Amino acid sequence: MTTSVSxxxxxxxxxxxxxxxxxxxxxxxxxxxxxLDRWQLSVDLEPGAEPWNGHGGIVVxxxxxxxxxxxxxxxxxxxxxxxxxxxxLWDGAGAVRMHDADPASCSMLLERLDAxxxxxxxxxxxxxxxxxxxxxxxxxEPDASPEWREFDHIAAHAERLSDDLPADWEQxxxxxxxxxxxxxxxxCQTRGAVxxxxxxxxxxxCDLHFMNILPHLVGGASNGKTRYVAIDPQPMxxxxxxxxxxxxxxxxxDLSTTAPELALLERCAxxxxxxxxxxxxxxxxxxxxxxxxALWYAGKPGHDGDLARSLWxxxxxxxxxxxxxxxxxxxxxPGQAASS
Numbered sequence: 001m002t003t004s005v006s007x008x009x010x011x012x013x014x015x016x017x018x019x020x021x022x023x024x025x026x027x028x029x030x031x032x033x034x035x036l037d038r039w040q041l042s043v044d045l046e047p048g049a050e051p052w053n054g055h056g057g058i059v060v061x062x063x064x065x066x067x068x069x070x071x072x073x074x075x076x077x078x079x080x081x082x083x084x085x086x087x088x089l090w091d092g093a094g095a096v097r098m099h100d101a102d103p104a105s106c107s108m109l110l111e112r113l114d115a116x117x118x119x120x121x122x123x124x125x126x127x128x129x130x131x132x133x134x135x136x137x138x139x140x141e142p143d144a145s146p147e148w149r150e151f152d153h154i155a156a157h158a159e160r161l162s163d164d165l166p167a168d169w170e171q172x173x174x175x176x177x178x179x180x181x182x183x184x185x186x187x188c189q190t191r192g193a194v195x196x197x198x199x200x201x202x203x204x205x206c207d208l209h210f211m212n213i214l215p216h217l218v219g220g221a222s223n224g225k226t227r228y229v230a231i232d233p234q235p236m237x238x239x240x241x242x243x244x245x246x247x248x249x250x251x252x253x254d255l256s257t258t259a260p261e262l263a264l265l266e267r268c269a270x271x272x273x274x275x276x277x278x279x280x281x282x283x284x285x286x287x288x289x290x291x292x293x294a295l296w297y298a299g300k301p302g303h304d305g306d307l308a309r310s311l312w313x314x315x316x317x318x319x320x321x322x323x324x325x326x327x328x329x330x331x332x333x334p335g336q337a338a339s340s
Contacts, residue, residue: 068112080106085147086235094137113214120210130228132274139202154238158192168295175298184291187284206234209246244282245289260328290314305332
């Protein structure tokens with residue numbers, strides 16, 4: 001079989017920048033053919049239509065014994081393997097259902113969702129309720145399944161950050177005031193230890209933003225509401241409050257124009273309450289995650305807008321919004337260019 005599936009141009013452009021990426025692109029048509037053959041799939045695309053793709057892979061709509069499914073093939077990296085482990089543990093509860101996986105090719109056969117209706121476009125109150133319900137479903141506790149051994153612990157990550165953040169801050173030329181770094185370090189030093197000793201360990205989707213939540217194609221819950229589930233997990237073990245941060249650094253322009261700083265803190269509290277989480281712990285973890293993001297952006301050309309957004313969120317969560325930043329509604333969304 002020779003695939004007629006075209007490779008989306010933005011995916012090709014992204015992975016053409018390195019020798020490793022170009023090698024994967026050259027193998028990708030064969031990987032698609034192998035997946036179609038392995039699971040006896042037929043491509044379900046209109047003539048000339050391109051498959052879907054995210055940042056890390058390609059998603060081909062297919063039919064599997066007459067059922068609408070997708071073949072997802074990820075660029076080979078550690079997170080791609082962890083994704084299949086997490087989806088196997090969730091088994092369709094709160095997350096897209098995985099029918100099968102081939103770790104050697106980073107391929108998965110998944111149920112098909114409504115890819116045109118992200119939670120990103122839903123009213124924020126509806127998004128809050130859907131997000132909270134998903135967190136409750138995803139927060140499963142470790143058992144004897146071997147997949148659990150593959151995940152990093154959030155508390156251990158925080159302990160490493162206690163060393164890494166100061167070093168990155170110095171290497172990046174001290175891109176923000178020392179007090180903000182110290183605020184993040186205090187959380188790392190306390191939650192790192194507390195999270196191991198007293199926190200409730202669950203499986204955490206660490207990238208649960210609005211565009212990683214999709215509705216099912218047909219039907220919904222018994223109450224008539226659309227049933228949403230998560231996709232593209234970045235799984236870790238630890239406190240579920242670690243998952244709140246992406247909700248805060250996305251859809252910032254939906255915050256109140258008169259008091260966006262207060263509105264950000266209210267969003268943290270509201271989404272935490274919807275998921276049954278501790279809003280103070282969520283605030284602390286979100287502060288750490290945005291300081292970590294800020295230091296990553298500080299070392300990357302072309303990310304001035306992303307750096308400003310991370311600093312606005314982090315410092316607002318710390319209680320002292322930094323001066324000299326763009327207003328909240330001028331900050332770019334993740335993946336968008338900064339406003340001119």
